[in-house]
Amino acid sequence: MASPFPRRGELVELTRHRTLSFLRQPEAVFWVFAFPLVLAGVLGFAFQEREPAPSLVGVVGEPGAWTERLEDDPLIRITRFETLAEADRRLAGGHIDALVLSVEPAELRLDAARPEAELARLRVLVAVGNVPAGALTTRPVTETGARYVDFLFPGLLGMNLMGTGLWAIGFAVADMRQRKVLKRFLVTPMRRSSFLASFLTSRLMFLAAELTLITAFGVWVLDVPLRASLVAFAVVCTTGAVAFSAIGLLVASRTKTIEGVSGLLNLVMVPMWLGSGVFFSYERFPEAIHPLLRALPLTALNDALRAGMIDGAGLAEVLPELAVLGLWTVVPFAVALRVFRWA
């Protein structure tokens, strides 16, 4: 009864199944491809350069010669109050950044803990002439590479590589375990290595598409710089994607249900959204924990992406980050292989 039907490579067939299962779920395709574009577009739009916001300064008392100077300053917007009590209330509520009491001598009230208040103080001082006008000129920075979107974009790319890597593998493995498909495979001669490798190959195929699309959007629509060579950029992205695939495999190596794996994946991802410098630099955290943050895979990936895209760093310059990612590949993969539960 044997047929001449040729044995197709099981790796090819397994990869094909992964790919088709993914492509036939429109919602999954949206989260991987469309969502990062939407996010980058919205944030890029929100944080594009514009005129600096004026300081809101309240004034109580008789208008004098120098309150006119405040009014003339385009960076100061004046609100006049009839009573001091009302003005104080507005100040306490944060509706104005500073309050000028136009008495002799004049008094400036503000909450020094607020950055806006400090800015208002400086502007008031400049306007009334303590600092001679023209002593210090301001040059607005609009160069590519220094805008928020230039900082943000590599972070979003890193976050997307993390999300798709973790979900694509973690979710699929847990689903197949829950359906007892893993157990069914176990009674066939399928090589387990082919099974695991199929996740990596399908992931890398999607990575190519994902990277091309998102990067093209960033470079052409948002005008973010890509100063490293394309090869170096691709190597960094691939190293990151492989690391997150390994972590995804580890997360899913024992969980029995979709719900269980979803919780675990979020547990892994949420701290890195905040601590790995996606939306703001991790330098804002206390210095003591910087080494810890830099050991996180997403921090390493984001740092390497930013170094490459903004500063044009080559692979040699991001070796420490690549090493961190390499470690995050080897260790989770080795542990996952040991503890993986098929049935």
Place this chain on the structure above:
Amino acid sequence: MSQSGASPAVRARGLVKRFGSLTAVAGVDLQLARGTCLALLGPNGAGKTTTIEMLEGLTRPDAGEIEILGRSWAKDAEEIRERIGVQLQETRLQEKVTVYETLRLFRSFYARGRDPEDVLEVVELTDKRDARVETLSGGQHQRLSLACALVSDPEVLFLDEPTTGLDPQARRRVWEIVTRFKSDGGTVLLTTHYMEEAERLADDVVIVDAGRIIAEGTPAAVIGSLHAESIVELHPRDGTGRMVTDDALGSLAGVREVRREGAAFTLVVTDTQASVGALLTHLEAVGVELESLQTHSPTLEDVFVALTGKHLRDG
């Protein structure tokens, strides 16, 4: 199909499996000649699935030996997997791929096997070839699952509850496929809690309860072990049942055994004509009115009930 040597298709000795303090399988011996079909019959929780999964190499027995086609799992796992086909009880195949894609995937795991198109024909799914798995009915899914087991052209087929949850028509189609596989020389080991399924498909049945074999042999021999010509079930009309006693019924001519279930009585009888005659006379005499009286030829279910006092479906 190679018939290397005379080793049986499946041989197991003294299989034991414990899960914590529960002994799921407590010393099971099985032997299955090539080209035959053996059914493990028993209620849910009897240890059928644990037993078949030990034979399939999925579960490691705590004690006992297993030989499949003369090979052992310890030494020749790869070869055994190439030569067996398995259907697990609760596999839900991936939904987004098609019937043909699924079959082709399973085909790719084996060094040799059949053309997936041919197998689709065997399980009568050719018209569903390009349908996604998520659109299949329960019976179609089960036949696809069978096709995945058949696509490697296996010598031994292991089926765990192959028709549980299917409607009678879908069940018969599965039976036809299994029968065809057997008539082509294949060996089948299946578990079931449907006695019709065991009687229909199996050359030998092994009845298991609480992890032990309580009866085995051909269906005819197992049924013959009851030494009964027929089974008589009688339901007295409301309120008149207490007029009869087990002892009185048991002493009637041709009655071997009496069992009471609620208001009803089940009699195992060796001489249908004599016992039914005596029974009616006795009921008349003590004033029992009948709600119903039925006789049927003994079945595997009756054997199970006689041995355990439980029904197969009791779960």
